[in-house]
Amino acid sequence: MSGKGNKSMWGGRFSDKPDEFMVEFGASLDVDIELLDVDIQGSIAWVAALEQAGILNDEEVKILTAGLEDLSETLKIELEEGTFIFDHSLEDVHMTVESRLIDHIGDVGAKLHTGRSRNDQVATDERLYLLGAIDSIKAYIRKLQQAIVNQAEQHIDDIVPAYTHLQQAQPVRLGHYLMAWFHMLQRDIERLKDTRKRTDKMPLGSGAVAGSGFAIDRKLLAQKLGFSDITENSIDATSDRDYIIETISASSILMMHLSRMCEDLIIWSSAEFGFAELSERYSTGSSMMPQKKNPDSLELVRGKTGRVYGNLMAILTVMKGLPFSYGKDMQEDKEPLFDTLKTVTGCLRVMTGVIEEIVFKTERMEAVFDDSVFATDIADFLTKKGIPFRKSHEIAGKLVKWSKEHGKPLKHIPTEVLKKHSELLNEHMVNIFDFKKSTDRRSLAGGTGKASLQEQIEHAKKILLQGGDV
Secondary structure: OOOOOOOOOOHHHHOOOOOHHHHHHHHOOHHHHHOOOHHHHHHHHHHHHHHHOOOHHHHHHHHHEEEEEEEEHHHHHHHHOOOOOHHHHHOOOOHHHHHHHHHHHHHHHHHHOOOOOOHHHHHHHHHHHHHHHHHHHHHHHHHHHHHHHHHHHHOOOOOOEEEEEEEEEEEHHHHHHHHHHHHHHHHHHHHHHHHHHHOEEEOOOOOOOOOOOOOHHHHHHHHOOOOOOEEEOHHHHOOOOHHHHHHHHHHHHHHHHHHHHHHHHHHHHHOOOOOEOOOOOHOOOOOOOOOEEEEEHHHHHHHHHHHHHHHHHOOOOHHOOOOOOOOHHHHHHHHHHHHHHHHHHHHHHHHHHHHHHHHEEEEHHHOOOOOHHHHHHHHHHHHHHOOHHHHHHHHHHHHHHHHHOOOOOOHHOOOHHHHHHHHOOOOHHHHHHHHHHHHHOOOOOOOHHHHHHHHHHHHHHHHOOOOOOO
């Protein structure tokens, strides 16, 4: 096990030791130890590439590969048991693995880094790590989408006011409202899928900046590591952190979507609305007020959205002024990335639990309707009778005004009053004032009608069945 104070792995150029605090200040091991698995995976593949290029013989390859595999298990155990020594003189996970490998197998371990730089190594590790992380986040989104579809299917026939400007607008089916969240999350899936496509290029072999000095078959190496392609320019490969920026950007949009869902449900679960009741498993109480049942799960997700936004601004700021290719500034890319991935994963898990267990108070939803929500139906009715829509809109607006001034619902306006506004209005308009019929008048594709909603849900099921990628 490497101890503190070992000679630096890059110390040949220097005659003096670095400042002790500078060692601590410059180390990233505490953070990038997260890359341990992919770092060793990349090193094992690199050993095979060096053999293929004629740099290592068969015996050296066996020793190095076995040593790396042993080290992988040893370090995992040490990390789990808390016995791992974070030797900051070794700076990062890459040098830690190399140093521990040399300690374990001797001088042959010093051949591991042949033709490779930490610049292309870390870029490879990050991309390899992200490929798995993006797939994991997509899987969590699909679980949340499934919970939404399940709820939407249960509430096809329930009606809720849809709001614009937080004012009642029109009746919609509750299932249709919930499916809006599904489609919002589907765009997040598509963004992550697109980000993954650009992440799926291997930088290894780019060296520090100019490319490796050894005849590495990068295409074959990429295949061994599971990449679809290789990067095409060594300078760009070691300079690029777009894959991190894009991941955090897509995560920021995802978190914004979750936050908007939270806002709806926080409002809906208030006593004033009473549209929804959260499970006690996703609520908390008050240390002072015995009656409280707070939507803390939703408030935490809403609050953590700002955290992810901050991570995006951090990495954009780190990268904005850097010359090509690598600068030590780029060491700061990992904390915002790892924090974002952890935050997003946690929030998706919480939101899935909330949606699975929430109870929608459908009777309350229908009871709070102001029948002025039928004003658009009246305008549409008149328009279908041949009156220009703008005039129909004016007539419907005047009826709403009369209704408010006289304290009578729209459907109880006397016939003589209706006819003063238009001869086409009469007591036989009763079908206009039916919530479900109102929604079914909007049965076009994407509308809130029952048939449209059922088609929407069936399509969503097909999307989930095919992995959320269509």
